[in-house]
Amino acid sequence: MFELASGLPSEPQLRLIAQVLHTGGQAWVYWPAEETIERVDNERWLSLRRHVKAVKWMKRIGLPIDRAVTTWHRAPTGLRWIYRGEFPVRRSDILVKLTLLTLRAQPVPLDRPACGGDVLRLAGVGLYLRTDYWATGRDDERMSRVVAELAAISERVVCLTPRHDRLLDGMGVQQVVMDPPRLTAGEDAIVLAPTHYGPIVKAACQTLRPAFLYERICAGQSVGAELSQVLGIPYIVEYPGSDVMLREAIDGMAPFYPELYARAEELALRQATIIVAGSSNLEEHVTARGVDAARVLVVPGEAGLGVQLRTFVEGQAGATRHANSIETGDSYKDQIQRQWNRNPVGSQHAGTSQPRTLEWFLEVERHRYRVYAPWMPETMEFAHHAGHEVLEIGGGLGTDLAQFAMHGATVTDVDLAAGHLQLAEENFRLRGLRGRFVHDDAESLPFTDNSFDLVYSNGVLHHTPHTARVVREIHRVLRPGGRAIVMVYAEHSWHYWRKLVWLFGVKEGMLERMSMGEIMSRSVERSANEARPLVKAYTKSGAQALFQAFDRVEIVQRQLLAEELPSGLQWTLPLSERMLGWNLIVKATKPGDGRKASDVRN
C-alpha cells in the first residue's frame, strides 16, 4: 500500500508500483486526508502515469506560459488604471473567482442558542450586512424591523451599511457606515463593488469575530458568502428572489452581466447556513435549484423572524427533511441519495417557470436537447424502440425516458434517489405518459432475468461504487439479443484535462491536496448541499473491458460545447466533440437471438 502525500503518486512511487505489478503482486494507493484506498491494476497504473507526466509538463511549461499571458492581458488594464484612474471590469476573472468559491462552498453551522439573561440568545455579536449602495436615500423600514428582530435574540448587533439609516438610531444597535465605492454608476460598479467592500467587511469581521453574519443579498454581491467561507462565519441569507434583486439594482433593464449575478446568487445560496425566504414560492424556487430544504426558513413579513430563527437554529442540527432513503450500508450510495434527493439534475436550466409544473419539465427538456446535448435524440435512439420493454437506470427527472415512452416503448425507471424518482413520476403524470417507477439499487436490480429489450442509462454508472456489478445486472435482465446504451464520463476528454486537471488540479493547486477523484466529486455535479457523490471517468478501453460479456460493443464520444473551446478552435467542434467529448456512449448487444430485440434499428 502506497500512502500518497498529494493527489498523485510521486515518480519513485510509480516505479515501485510498476515493480509490484510486474512480479504479480497487488498494489493499492491510499489518500489519508480522504480516507480513500484504491487498487491499482495495469490500466489504472497507466492512467496514473499519464496524470503524473501531464501534470509535470503542465507545471513546467503550462504555468509559466499562463502567468506570462495573464500578465500580458492585464497590462492594458493596469495602464488604463494608472493613466485614467479607471478599472475596467474583467468579467472572466470575476466569474472564475465566483466559480471557485461556489465549488468550495460549505455552510458553517451555527452554535445552539444559550441562556442569556431570561431568554435564549445566539451568543456573541451578530453582524447585519448590506452592500447595496444603489438603494441610497431611503430609510429602509424592513431593514430596521429585521435588525430589531435580530437584536432580540442576539447578545449584540452591529450593522454594516452603505448609508446611514435614521431608523437604526436609538435601537441599541451599533451602525457602521461604509464609504461608498469610488465608482457607483452603472453595472460595472455593481459587479466591482465586492472588491471595495471586501476589505472593509473583512476587517470588521476580524475585529468583532461575529457569531453570525446576516446579509440581505443583492445583485452581484459576494462579500458575505466569501467571508463566511474564508473566516468560517455562519451565514444567514435573506433571499428576496432574483427578479427583485435585479429590479432593485438595474431598474428592470436587461442585465449586462447576467452570469455574474446568477453566480453570486448561487454562491450565497450554497454557502448559507440558513436562507430566510419571504414566501413558500421563494422557498420552492430555492429548493428547485437544489438547495436543501432543511436550510430554508420561510418567514412571511419580518414579525417573529427572531424567534423563528432561534427555533430553526435549535432544530437544524436534528433536521432531516428529505425524501425516503434506502439503507445500503455504503457511504458512496448515501452520498448518491443525499445528492439527488435534493439536487434535481438539470433543474438550474428551468428558467423562471414554477417548479414541478409541466412548463418547468419542458424547459429542462428544451435546454437538454436544444442547447446542452443536441446529439442525444439520435445517438441515444429515442425513436427506435417502439414496442420494446425499456429499462432506464437512474432516470433523473425522467426526461430521456419520456422520449422512449412518447415513441411507443413500455418504460421502467429504477433510481436510488427517491427525490428524483418522484420528480420523474410527476413528469410522466403531467405529460399523460405511462411508466413504472422503482425505488432500488441498480447493483442488484429487482427484475427477473431476460426481461428487457433495452437497458438505457445516462450519467449514472460512474457514480455507483461497483460499476461492474451494474453491468452484470444489465446483462442479466436483458433478453438475448437485447441492447445496452450506457453513457459514462470520458477521461480522454477536453473537459477532464482542461478543466479538472489543468484548471482545478494544477492552476488552482487542488492536486497538491487531493486526488482527482476528490476534485471530480467536489466539482462535476452541481450540489447546493454538502453532498460529495463519487465520480469516475473511463477510457474507451476501460469502458470496453466493462462490457466484455457483450457482443458488438461500439463506443462513441460526444458532448462538447463550442464555448468550451478557445474561440480560434471552435470551427473544429464536430471533430473535437467526437475525439474529446465528455461522454462515452457504449452500445452493446447481449449475445443470443432475441425475438423482439433483434429488430432494433441502429
Ligand SMILES: C[S@@+](CC[C@H](N)C(=O)[O-])C[C@H]1O[C@@H](n2cnc3c(N)ncnc32)[C@H](O)[C@@H]1O
Ligand atoms: C447525474 S444523475 C443522471 C440522471 C439522468 N440519467 C440524466 O441524465 O439526467 C444520476 C442518477 O443516477 C442515480 N443512481 C446513481 N447510482 C445509482 C444506483 N446504484 N442505482 C440506481 N440509481 C442510481 C442517481 O440517484 C441519479 O438519479
